[in-house]
Amino acid sequence: MKTIKGLLATVAVSAICATSASAADIAIIGGKSDDAFFAKIARGIDDATLVVEAHGGSVNYLQLQTYDNIGGDAANLVRIAISQGVDIIAVPNWVPDAQDEAIQAAMDAGIPVILYNAGGGDKAEELGAINYIGNEEYPAGLAGGEYFASHGATNVICVNTVPGAGNLEDRCRGIADGMAASGFTSEQLPLPASSFGDPTAVAEAIKATLLGDESIDGVFVISSADADAAFIAMQQAGKTETVALGSFDMNVAGLERIRDGEQLFAIDQQPWLQGFLAVTLADGYVNYGLAMATTPLLTGPGIVDLSNIDATLKGGELGYR
């Protein structure tokens, strides 16, 4: 009897909660729960959720399970968010071909969309999204390529472990063009998405490439976990003196490598800010009609190297950078 009463009470309470006039119900779509980069975005989302809930709203964090079919899965999650009748959707536009239709369907259903982490300001304007918060990938890659060239690298490989994601392809394109501006070369090494998060697979692939081509003197990776794997690959290939390592995003291990001179630099896009701002701006827009006057809101790129490592390392140890 008690359990039935309890069940009925839960159903009644959830029915009441569903019908009460609530503030912003935000759906935010993000990467895998065990992705170290998205863990920092999730930290930003959790911190912003405190404000949203103080206003009486809710945040539904829809996470991808795998990166095997990143565009299609993200489009499905957008449609799930539409089916939940949320007030606003925040989504990264990784594969515009696959996701634009779903984003358009959301806006046709009267749900505003805010882009973050991937997509760029131009794409946000084209779709009619409120804003874009994040990085412009191509300029970030360009800055990285120029940094490599100005620090002595002549042949850089750009290791892409989530090929097909537009923002990551743009990074490698930027590196190639940044190097080309000084007359040097860069090639992309695409690894299948199933090796994302598998340090052994990534390390072995990079090691084989380094051993097979003596002229490579720079390795650029698109995530902090890949940087750990790349460093192991460089050690095993005996190339830590001759090859420079640069990464997109960083973790504590990477920051310590920069401090100790084992890694050349990292490009920072401040993921905590991306998650925090995406949710906060979404909440402000729905509740009070607030919107930033500038689009896009760029959280990067910033270059972290020996010159600014100390403050960054402190933030990294707290899980915010």
Add this chain to the structure above:
Amino acid sequence: MKNLSIGNLLRRPEAGAFLGLVTVVVFFLIFGGLSFLKPAGIASWLNVAANIGIIAIPVGLLMIAGELDISIGSMIPAGSMIVAIMSGHYDLPMWISVIAVLGFGAVVGAINGFLVVRTAVPSLIVTLGTLFAVAGLVLGLSVLITGTTSVAIKAPAFYKAIFGQFIGGTYQVLILWWIAFAAIYIFFVHFSKYGNWIFAIGGDRESARNAGIPTTKVTITLFMLSASSAAFVGMCQALLFNSAQVSAGMSYIFNVIISVVVGGVLLTGGFGSVIGIIFGTITLAVVTQGIYFTSFDRNWSSLIIGVMLLLAVLMNNTFRQMALNYSPKKK
């Protein structure tokens, strides 16, 4: 139907799968609210179920016949990439790409089936080899031909409508294909002699052959069906999402086998039903998508999925034991 009573319905092979489905739906209704069963909410799990379901039925039939096919994990991206490269990159007419996709599926399935019946190698190992071989083929050819691992494709309106449209903006047209395929499979498996052949092969291959059943033909046909279904789903996904990815199918291996097992098919073969597989597919889809409608901390979602699936399978086992041990009361 003779003897239509509650008892007889409960003793059908699908009963456990059906009650498992009802349990998980009730669970997510309580914790996720009613939006789960509104038309738009239904689309969220029905879309996933259709994608898995079209592949799960032939794989389930193979499991009933005592074989396993895990090469579907790379047949899905193979189907996507073939249609994307032929019609997106090379601009060939769409009907040629459709035939190429289904033909490639039939060829790989025939290779699988031939190797399984001709050699003594277990089907798990044969299809494991095909899984990696096709994955490497797709990755290598796509980088060789297009230079990237993700290819965009804009389908002409007619083909987009039959393979890749969202009906009413939310329901994938694959759901209709799934219903059509399911109806055909149910007819052939449960209302014709071919179904009996499959169950007989699963029970004991040697006795089945001695009884005159063409076991090699049936096995090879089933492998061809499963590989072609996977390639078909991959093609539809490429047309639905306007782009093809090289690695898009690996998670399907697990999901398809889980759907089949939750649907009441024994891993050892010889028992199961197509309707059970359908219920199992819907159960899996509900469990993996229902999490998004609840307010549980997302970090626990894998735990919840695992527990729900265990409950569904336990319920299946209980009902199968009851059904197999039943004897009518003596009057």
